[in-house]
Amino acid sequence: MAFKIDRFVLAIIATIVFAYFFPQFGIPSSPIPIAAISAVGFFLIFFFYGLKLSPTQIKSGLFNWKLHILVQLSTFVLFPLIILLVHPFIRTEEQQEFWMALLFMAALPSTVSSSVVMVSLARGNVPAAIFNASISGIIGILVTPLWVGLFLEKSGTDFDYSTIYINLIVGIILPVILGLALQRYGHSFAVKYSKQLSTFDKSVILLIIYKSFSESFYNHVFSSINWIDLGILFLIVIAVFYLVFYLIGFIASKLKFNREDIITAQFCGTKKSLVHGTIFYKILFKNTAASSVILLPLMLFHATQIFIISIIASRLGKEADAAIKI
Template sequence: MKLKVDSFVLAIIFTVILAYVFPDFGREDSPIPLDEIASIGISLIFFFYGLKLSHEKIKQGLSNWKLHLLVQSTTFLIFPLLVIAAKPFFPSGDSEMIWLAFLFLAALPSTVSSSVVMVSMAKGNIPAAIFNASISGLIGIVLTPLWIGLFIQNTSQEFEFSSIYLKLLTEILLPIIAGLFLQKYLGKFAQKHSKKLTRFDQFIILIIIYKSFAHSFLTNVFSSVSWKELGIITLIVLALFYFIYFLTGYIARKLQFNLEDQITAQFCGTKKSLVHGTVFAKILFTGFPIGIILLPLMIFHAIQIFIISIIATSLGKRE
């Protein structure tokens, strides 16, 4: 079987290398206002998200409540609790920051586009995948900051819920609502140009990644992470992914889901959104080394696309 490397994963790797070689554009006094560009881009991403959010698909999906409960419980409850249980293995100092990065990964919502695409490839329950991926993004606006806030307030960094939610409201929630209201006028346009809008999403994410890593390289944040530790982080990410994947499949079989619903549960329940992650990191972790915070998420993003695409291709060949 010929494997195709995801182009966005390659773009992320290239962006990190670019930030390492040319970090100066990530400075606060850079002539290119990357923070302002990213903030406007974030609002547009979620405005287009609102334009493409299907009311009908959400209505159709409401009846399959056991599947939805499993996916959302996995995404926002089992994932974070698993990482919290591992906290004693990460004592204070640099390792605690890495643990916080894993908690951030665990508290994020599921992806939208890749979840639906992979479920479609595997011949799973596509309407349920659309429903869960869409709802997950909305739930994450509330739950992700709550999970992080439980632990980040104990650090020396400032974490003010009112300012955090104000940013989430203005940069994410209001654009989604505006998109929903304008859907009947611009919805067809958004669907027609869906691929182009996805490219725009990815471009904004790459800007945020560049800015985060350029700043980290300028301040020598990664001097505290050795190649050995990077390998350990990758192994933990792999273990976390496979544990959630097999646990979700086990629960789905116990609940007597058919194969289509089981595929959707496993694919949506194991995904974490890089789009939401880069956006939330920019808002939630002001003053933190965001490069370190995003590191496990970017490794997880590459792994989830690679492994699930292989599984989806195999399942899609069945009669």
């Protein structure tokens, strides 16, 4: 069986390589206003997300409360607690920075589009996936800054919750509400061109990744990171993914979930959103000395989760189709 690497993962790699060789376009003194362009892009991402939301599908998944609780607790409690267990072993400032990057990744909400697509491919509970993926982003606006703020405050960093929440409301909630309000006029358009809008979303993400890494390469931030550290970080990311994946599966089986709900719980509960991550990175670490190292575990995890889940989803989907034919 041949495995294909996700094109978006390849695009991320290409963007980082481009930032390495041509960092001058992403630094603050660049004549290209990347910060302003990305800000507008993020607003449009969540505006179109509001246009595409289906209230009927969201309502249909409201009553499966055990599944919802398991997914959200896995996303916002289980993930961070696993990373917190490692904190007592942190000894150096470099280790602290990598650990903060892992905590930031662990505290992020789940993805929306990829979660739903993978659940659908595996023949899971799609309405429940839509509900959990959608509400995860809303919960993340409240919970993610709390997790990160606990440790940024301890490090003496200026961490203003009021400013952060205002920026998140303006950057995420406001455009979503505006999109919902205009669904009567734009919902069919957003659904019809959902593929093109997904490409737009990814383009904006690549833009902010380029800006983040170009600034870091320009300032030689990664000069202290060697291949051994990168390999260790990658192994940690994979270990965390599989630990959460199998813990969710174990709990779901004990709760006597059916096959479709177990798939939804594992797929939605193990995802971390690169869209929210890049936005939260800009807001939460704006006044800190944090570098693009903060985004590194998230991008490694993003590539890992897409690759592994796509393989599992394809296998489960084929098994479900074969069972129907029998």
